[in-house]
Amino acid sequence: MSLLEVNDIHVYIQSFYILHGVSFEVPKGEVTVLLGRNGSGKTTAMKAILGLLPPRQGSIRFKGDEISHLPAHKIVQQGIGYVPDTRRIFNTLTVEQNLLVAMRRSGTKNQEDKFEYIFNLFPDLKQFWKNKARSLSGGQQQMLAVARALVNENDLLLIDEPTEGLSPLYSKNLLRSLSQLKETKTILLVEQNFRSVTALGDRYYIFDDGKIVASGEDMAKLTADKELVSRHLGVTTT
């Protein structure tokens, strides 16, 4: 049984019909990647899982339980961490306060352990611990957004376009940190740039126009179809 099973969900944003019966699975201990161009419905799928855009039809099962009818905070409390595409860190709070807001379990020992774990993964955050989040660079803000999802014992991490807007160096560092996470966490990753996640993913779903148009476990095999790559991922290969 997969950790997360999304089955035939139909999602609307106000009156706009965005996801037309999407189904996919996220097996435990794997990195599942949703690929596709801008506006193909990847982020909407993530928000549907989180309950921020509840599906009008279909089912979402997490650890075997139906969660599509639950409010967002109840879904997250079941063990889901979320890293949104535009970071959405709290600018007026310090790095430490951003993490404290996210922490669901109180207790000094738990706090210290978690912070230590985060410092090992992102040493930059320790340096800017008492600084306002708005003063961090784009890459550091992204690290903070990821760290915020790691302060709780989450079974599943939803990470939306982590490398968007980052310099190549920061992207590389971040992807390296995500590979470290891969060893202990189940991850659902949304990405536009399929090349950056080739080494990271265990299975891939390609979205276009609110539907899944292709899926598979082997990226090389998937991208061998040049027409698929050019039509659905917007990349011209030679």
Next chain:
Amino acid sequence: MSIETSIYQKIKKFILTSRIVKILTLVIILILSIYWAYSQIEISVDAFTLKFGRSIIDGLAYSMLLFLMVSGFFVIFGLCDVINFAHGAFFMLGGFIGYEIYLASEIYLLDTAFLNNNFFVSLLAFFIACIGTASILAVIGGGIEVFTIKKYYGNVTSQILLTIGFMFIIAKLAEIIWGAPFQTFFLDSSSQLNYFFLGGVINLGTGLVFEVYQIFLIIFGFLFAGGMFLVFQKTRVGLQIQAGIEDAEMVEALGINITRLFTLVFMVGAALAGLAGVILVPWLGANTGHGTTYLIFAFVIVVVGGAHYGRFEGTFFGALIVGMSIKFCEYFFPDISSIIVFIIMSVILVFKPGGLTGEH
């Protein structure tokens, strides 16, 4: 870019962004306005100093009262994105409820006769009035949020119409019970004790006389601001509220029940309005017209302090600017005392559209 242009740009940037330049400008404006005030009125230096001293104390006390009232309006507006037009009515109602609870507690405490000291009877009655009023207003505010406003989050027009409706309903009910706004209810004239524990004055000699209650208001205001600052910076719920002011959806996506937080904030906001209403009574009395008057001040202070993504400190300084300028003008330029806050608000909106701490 030439070297001259680069130096010019650096100086320009320094002048526009440096905190020292800002503080210096403020100090210069203050000195000039005091000098101008002095040059406009033909009184001696001693008389001027006396008047100035009184305006400062009056202004500080008034600012703290406004701050207490507006802090509730700010958290409701900041987190829930609801412009609560009924906030002034909560404040006015708080004044009357506090007034009634005070008088009732006084009678009860006198009857029980276990306290035969006027000071303690008055102190306890005032304490009961504060706690009782804040609790009643918290229930009223929470009830209004749960049963009506909750359905209209995101629908600004409905929220405005709804809160305006509550403003009129509460004001009318208060008028039916306590009469039209031309009558102000004061504690000392209705009290059986004819004594208030913070009554009296402090005489510093040479005519410099301050009411004890004003000094209490100033100390209470600063302590309250410090307490609120600690709550916002050090407690989990305070951090959640601050984070929610910035991005409520993201707070929900972190596993925090934002709906419950909204209700809690509404209850706290209404309770603070009620508490401010009670605290106003021993100084300026209870009046059914207070709702509208103070609602306007709440708007001005929140705009001056920084409405959108603004910080709590902004509200504190906004209240200081509004309260001090009103009282300063009442003493020196009474003709413009009723419009000074709008002049200040216009100037701030032109030069800093986001207010002191907010974003444009």
